[in-house]
Amino acid sequence: MGVRSIKMPDVGEGVAEAEIVEWAVKVGDLVKEDQVVAAVMTDKATVEIPTPVAGSVLALGGAVGDVLAVGSELIRIDAPGMPDSLAAAAPKSRLALKEAAPTPSARPESVAPAPEPRAEAAPSTAPEHDVPAPLRAPQAQAAPPRPPGEKPLASPAVRLKAREAGVDLRFVRGSGPAGRITHDDLDAFIARPPEAPSKGPGRAPNKAVETIKVVGMRRRIAHNMAESSRRVAHFSYIEETDVTALEELRASLNARATEARPKLTLLPFLMLAIVKAVADFPQVNAHYDDDNDVIQRFGAVHLGVATQTPNGLMVPVVRHAETLGLYQCASEMRRVSEAARQGVAGRDELTGSTITLTSLGALGGIASTPVVNRPEVAIVGVNKIVVRPVWRDGGFVPRKTMNLSSSFDHRVVDGYDAATFIQRLRELIEAPATIFIED
The missing domain is CATH 4.10.320.10 (E3-binding domain)
Known part of the structure; x- marks a missing residue:
């Protein structure tokens, strides 16, 4: 018997361990050389692991959800005709890095x-002498x-x-x-x-119970959200904002859209407004290292943009947003968000944000209480735009309004600072020309 132990390979970027998110085989299965046997997840990507030998699966190194260190046994295979080895590992070149969420x-x-x-275990009347039985x-x-x-x-x-x-x-x-x-x-x-089975009259009770093990990106998201909720002293501040003028400006620009300057959503305007507002309130553009009781305030605005992906919520980062113009903000936001959705974003595109912008678009609801993206100390949330009657100049007029629902870490940001920061942001949004005025 040639027993081969396939080790957890080094998938690069300094990764020391990986989580098993899927097995493609089970004990007793026959496998071919280069056949994918497992999928593992590192911090940012899913990697498929092939076997370098053919044979029969003897043992699996862990269950789905287990985290294995690089170099530990991933799978053991009986490879007839080969010498015993418990140190063989799949060559790194055989790894197939795939997108976390392909289309x-x-x-x-x-x-x-x-x-x-x-495989079919049917008896054979004529033994095949040229091929090993397994x-x-x-x-x-x-x-x-x-x-x-x-x-x-x-x-x-x-x-x-x-x-x-x-x-x-x-x-x-x-x-x-x-x-x-x-x-x-x-x-x-x-x-x-x-074909669906025929049903009798009335409704049959649904007794199905689905048990889903939390693994991979979903588990990482759950851990991060739980840590933020446990360690951050959250408080939220909600303010109504009149976006009528901003929407008129956006419609005017979009009417002249070109290939070089495509149509704009609301978010690039909000990105510029946040950049301008944090210049007056540096305490919200910061990290809090609560392990060492250190606050870091940043001159750069590395703006995280909360993005829903097939694997869950991710926060790609628009770096140095303070250097970008309106269309550059829009282009860079689209680029990093699409990279996150496709699972090809690099480490520097998914880490290092100093403040986060989150929006659910048309699903934004009336108000929300977003969770601070630790170690950041502030997150700005926007809700959906609705037309409301507003009292102006002695009468009610229809105006487009939107709530800013933002959260802060009260250990670092006082309530007064949070309120004045959001009020400054509201002033910029309601008079959008001021967003573009150089101080």
Whole structure:
């Protein structure tokens, strides 16, 4: 028996450990050389790990959600015909770095391997002397129905495509190794979905309970939010702002949009307003190191932009926003936000923000209480724009209004400072020409 121990490889960028987010095989499965056996997550990316040898899986180094150090055993494989080795590791060049959230149309081979038939333990009347028994070519067969409660195996790209199509992968048969669901399996299911069982009169009680293990990016987000809530002395301040003039300016600029100067959203204007406001209130553009009781105030404005991605909330950073103009802010915000959504943002694009801007756009609601992005001490939130009757010049007139819902770390920012900062921000928004005046 040639037992090969595949180690957790060094995936670069100084990463010392990685979290197992998916197994593509299970104990007893036959694997081919270069077949993907696991997906692991580092701080910023998901990496697929292939096996450098063919054989039978003897043991897995951990369960989904476990964190393994680089160099520790990831998987053990019985590779017939090869010498025993417990030090073999997959070459770094074999790693397939993939986007954390690829688009449904993108189907790189590293994300969705081509369907492979599963092994069939049928007796053979003519032994194959030229091929070792554990590696005989399996005969193709349809995957059996998945037992109740068994989690379906699929790549992140297939899971994203299924969510967007409204498909529950528990009901999709997989033709890949270990019943892994491929893009072709999902396409076939979408094209010919199984007929729903006939229902009797009335509604049957739904007793389904779905248990979801929190792993990967979702677990990191949960940890960071819990730490911020536990360690930051949060308080929120909400102020109504008249954005009628700002919306008129934006509409005027967008009417003359070109390829070089595309249409603008509200956020680039708010980015410039925040840059101008923090110049008068440096205490909100800061970090608080509560382990060492040190406050760092920054001259640079590295503006975090809270962005929803397929893997959860991320905060890509527009660095040195104080040096950018209106269209440069818009372009850089689009670039880093799209990089975060595609899972290709670099470390410097996801760390180092000094203050954060968050918006839910049309879903912004009336008010919110955003969580401070620790170690920052302030986050500016914007809510949706609504038309309200406002008393002006002796009568009610329709005006476009929006609430600024912002939160602060009360250990560093006093209530008075937070209120005057938001009032300054409101003044700039309500008289948008002042945003562009050089002091």
